[in-house]
Amino acid sequence: MKPAPFQYHRAMSEAEAVAIMEHLGEEGRILAGGQSLVPLMNFRLAQPEHLVDINAIAALDYVRRENGAVAVGATARQSAVEHADDIRMHVPLVAEALESVAHPPIRHRGTVVGSIAHADPAAELPSVALATRADIVLTSAAGKRTVAADDFFLGPFETVLEPGELVTEVRFPIAAPGSGQAFAEFARRHGDFAIAGAAASVTLDGTRVTDASIALCALGPRPMRAADAEQSLIGNELSDELIAQAADRAVTGLEPGADIHGGTEYRIRVARAQVKRALSTAVERARGGGQA
Numbered sequence: 001m002k003p004a005p006f007q008y009h010r011a012m013s014e015a016e017a018v019a020i021m022e023h024l025g026e027e028g029r030i031l032a033g034g035q036s037l038v039p040l041m042n043f044r045l046a047q048p049e050h051l052v053d054i055n056a057i058a059a060l061d062y063v064r065r066e067n068g069a070v071a072v073g074a075t076a077r078q079s080a081v082e083h084a085d086d087i088r089m090h091v092p093l094v095a096e097a098l099e100s101v102a103h104p105p106i107r108h109r110g111t112v113v114g115s116i117a118h119a120d121p122a123a124e125l126p127s128v129a130l131a132t133r134a135d136i137v138l139t140s141a142a143g144k145r146t147v148a149a150d151d152f153f154l155g156p157f158e159t160v161l162e163p164g165e166l167v168t169e170v171r172f173p174i175a176a177p178g179s180g181q182a183f184a185e186f187a188r189r190h191g192d193f194a195i196a197g198a199a200a201s202v203t204l205d206g207t208r209v210t211d212a213s214i215a216l217c218a219l220g221p222r223p224m225r226a227a228d229a230e231q232s233l234i235g236n237e238l239s240d241e242l243i244a245q246a247a248d249r250a251v252t253g254l255e256p257g258a259d260i261h262g263g264t265e266y267r268i269r270v271a272r273a274q275v276k277r278a279l280s281t282a283v284e285r286a287r288g289g290g291q292a
């Protein structure tokens with residue numbers, strides 16, 4: 001199918017994108033890599049009146065280390081981020097999760113920021129933003145505001161983005177010394193959206209857990225932190241039992257919908273296994289001297 005008619009605007013700078021978005025208000029829609037938006041338009045599941053193409057804004061194509069974080073600009077492609085030294089050294093969770101996002105041709109075009117702005121509950125990167133406690137920078141004619149990933153996602157494909165606003169940067173905090181990060185997911189085929197996925201980060205002081213974060217994808221209407229499970233780890237001595245209990249807690253109360261890939265109970269079982277895998281790998285990496 002072909003998309004419904006729309007008007008196309010090409011922004012050459014951040015300021016121009018902001019001005020066009022301000023002018024269009026609710027009718028403006030950002031076009032980044034187009035790997036989610038264009039298929040939706042072709043199926044007429046999305047019918048934006050105006051597309052604001054940001055692909056030519058070279059100044060937003062960056063991955064750089066600053067102020068204790070690795071900042072990723074809005075036009076940085078997923079493949080560039082996946083292979084960026086600053087990401088692999090300082091926020092390896094992002095690179096590991098990206099390996100499960102679709103396939104290389106899609107990652108060559110799709111953007112990290114676009115995936116987070118799109119807020120697909122089954123996508124990997126929103127859960128990574130939660131687990132790393134990333135900050136999301138929103139820009140509009142009124143200026144910039146920074147929103148914690150915890151506050152950004154509201155529901156399926158719904159975020160706190162206001163009309164006229166765009167995401168210009170996501171800042172992933174550099175992993176703490178002595179920490180380990182890991183992403184685990186189960187999908188029918190590599191590159192498919194996950195049936196259940198988990199992102200984890202664990203910081204150790206000897207055998208004691210001093211910090212932990214866990215986030216889940218494909219298990220509810222939005223990516224979710226498993227706050228109870230995190231708390232059950234922090235301050236406690238590591239053991240296989242502690243990790244197993246945290247995995248149990250992470251899935252307690254979840255009610256993922258059933259679909260052709262499996263029922264609710266099955267998805268919960270798969271989710272528990274992914275949390276356990278992600279935590280165990282993160283702990284192993286932290287024990288190995290940490291990834292930071």
Ligand SMILES: Cc1cc2nc3c(=O)[nH]c(=O)nc-3n(C[C@H](O)[C@H](O)[C@H](O)COP(=O)(O)OP(=O)(O)OC[C@H]3O[C@@H](n4cnc5c(N)ncnc54)[C@H](O)[C@@H]3O)c2cc1C
Pocket residue numbers: 029030031032033034035036037038039074100101102103106109110111112113114115117118122123124125161165166167168191192193194
């Ligand atoms: C075959 C196929 C398989 C895929 N498999 C996976 C997968 O396994 N896991 C996964 O996570 N993704 C998958 N994707 C989606 C892919 O990762 C997309 O690239 C990504 O979700 C969106 O990034 P994009 O840059 O292409 O955004 P676009 O498609 O251009 O935009 C997506 C949405 O986000 C908005 N948006 C984009 N950038 C901004 C911004 N800077 N500010 C405000 N709003 C913005 C757009 O307006 C639009 O509503 C797949 C895609 C395809 C085609």
